[in-house]
Amino acid sequence: MRRECARVQEMLVxxxxxxxxASERSMIEEHCAACAACAEERAxxxxxxxxxxxxxxxxxSPFHWTRFEAKLRRRLESGRRRGESRTWPxxxxxxxxxxxxxxxxxxxxxxxxxxxxxxxEQGAPPRAVAYGPVGVPSVISPESKLLVDxxxxxxxxxxxxxxxxxxxxxxxxxxxxxxxxSQRLAIVGSGPGQRSLGR
Amino acid sequence: xxxxxxxxxxPPQGREDxxxxxxxxxxxxxxxxxLVAAYRxxxxxxxxxxxxDDEIAEDVAQEAFIRxxxxxxxxxxxxxxxxxxxxxxxxxxxxxxxxxxxxxxxxMGELQWEDRRADADPSYAAMSSELAGRVDSAVxxxxxxxxxxxTLRFFEGLSHKEIAEVVGCSEGTSKANYFHAVRKLRKLLGxxx
Numbered sequence: 001m002r003r004e005c006a007r008v009q010e011m012l013v014x015x016x017x018x019x020x021x022a023s024e025r026s027m028i029e030e031h032c033a034a035c036a037a038c039a040e041e042r043a044x045x046x047x048x049x050x051x052x053x054x055x056x057x058x059x060x061s062p063f064h065w066t067r068f069e070a071k072l073r074r075r076l077e078s079g080r081r082r083g084e085s086r087t088w089p090x091x092x093x094x095x096x097x098x099x100x101x102x103x104x105x106x107x108x109x110x111x112x113x114x115x116x117x118x119x120x121e122q123g124a125p126p127r128a129v130a131y132g133p134v135g136v137p138s139v140i141s142p143e144s145k146l147l148v149d150x151x152x153x154x155x156x157x158x159x160x161x162x163x164x165x166x167x168x169x170x171x172x173x174x175x176x177x178x179x180x181x182s183q184r185l186a187i188v189g190s191g192p193g194q195r196s197l198g199r
Numbered sequence: 200x201x202x203x204x205x206x207x208x209x210p211p212q213g214r215e216d217x218x219x220x221x222x223x224x225x226x227x228x229x230x231x232x233x234l235v236a237a238y239r240x241x242x243x244x245x246x247x248x249x250x251x252d253d254e255i256a257e258d259v260a261q262e263a264f265i266r267x268x269x270x271x272x273x274x275x276x277x278x279x280x281x282x283x284x285x286x287x288x289x290x291x292x293x294x295x296x297x298x299x300x301x302x303x304x305x306x307m308g309e310l311q312w313e314d315r316r317a318d319a320d321p322s323y324a325a326m327s328s329e330l331a332g333r334v335d336s337a338v339x340x341x342x343x344x345x346x347x348x349x350t351l352r353f354f355e356g357l358s359h360k361e362i363a364e365v366v367g368c369s370e371g372t373s374k375a376n377y378f379h380a381v382r383k384l385r386k387l388l389g390x391x392x
Contacts, residue, residue, distance in 0.1 A: 010378075013377070013378050013381045013382070014374075014377075014378075016381075017352065017353060017377075017381070018356075044385070044389070045381070045385065047391060048381075048384060048385050048388055048389070048391060049353065049381070051330065051334060051388065051391045052334050052337075052338070052353070052384060052388070053354075054330075054331055054334065055248070055331070055334050055335060055338050055354075056251075056331050056332075056334065056335045057244060057247055057248060057354075059240070060240075060243065065239060068239060068243075068257065068260070068261070069232075069235060069239075071261060072235065072261050072264055072265070075261060075265060076265060076268060079265065079269075
């Protein structure tokens with residue numbers, strides 16, 4: 001294929017689609033008049049595009065448009081109603097039960113998760129102490145043996161490996177002190193506050 | 200024969216649209232009715248040619264008009280109204296295809312379009328020829344974006360510059376998509392006489 005043919009054939013798609021400017025179109029016309037291969041390619045593309053023009057699309061009937069517009073009006077109207085019902089005054093009656101439920105949930109969550117310290121206050125004598133390997137209050141580590149007193153006598157020691165050392169980091173240096181109640185451990189450290197950890 | 204030649208390649212432009220946009224932005228509902236009347240055929244036709252399903256095309260067209268109505272305030276008139284409307288329509292149609300394909304996990308080309316259409320409209324079955332069926336399958340087999348570009352260029356007569364605005368690509372990409380679409384159709388339908 002000659003270089004000019006290659007160029008013309010690249011442009012034939014646009015040519016057959018009615019594109020290109022006047023000078024490009026006349027160049028292709030002239031070339032095709034002298035080149036049988038390009039003329040055949042051009043004719044084939046034109047036949048193809050003519051056939052593709054009937055791709056199965058059927059113009060809808062006037063009835064279709066009446067229905068279409070009615071449906072569109074309904075959708076816009078219902079959208080508008082929904083929009084209006086989203087304004088604050090309209091939402092208050094609907095949101096009130098949800099707000100009450102959310103409040104109850106938050107209170108329950110707070111009651112359930114608050115640290116259980118057995119009445120221990122800052123500065124009060126600890127009722128349970130974590131003993132390190134040497135038997136003196138020390139930093140709690142996975143090796144620590146924990147003696148726990150929940151206020152109703154001595155508990156069996158909790159397995160120390162249920163405590164993640166990283167969780168104990170905020171409590172700083174010894175002594176780390178552990179209180180227990182129910183399923184929760186409350187740790188009172190030398191740090192600024194208290195913290196509870198799940199077992 | 201397809202009977203869609205009424206307003207192909209003659210999108211309204213200029214002052215008429217500017218006035219319409221101004222009225223739409225002012226919340227004039229009558230202007231919206233005029234807009235729907237002026238564009239419904241084009242919007243539906245483009246939607247249909249991208250999704251190739253009557254029901255889905257109607258849904259896409261409705262959604263496009265709803266978006267136009269709601270977001271006309273954001274239309275900055277840097278492009279013409281009709282390219283903006285085409286853009287909305289094509290975006291919705293392409294998203295719809297992606298969503299449906301994800302839901303059904305079947306290629307678009309295998310959706311039961313022909314049977315449903317023939318059932319719904321017996322005259323279609325009568326009119327439908329083997330040739331139209333082949334053309335339909337070939338057009339369906341084009342990738343979504345190529346089909347959208349082909350539709351806008353070949354059926355709607357948009358320039359590649361306009362298509363680039365509508366589809367959100369460069370002019371070169373639009374030309375390449377169109378070129379490859381026609382080449383693929385030529386390959387699939389090359390034996391047509």
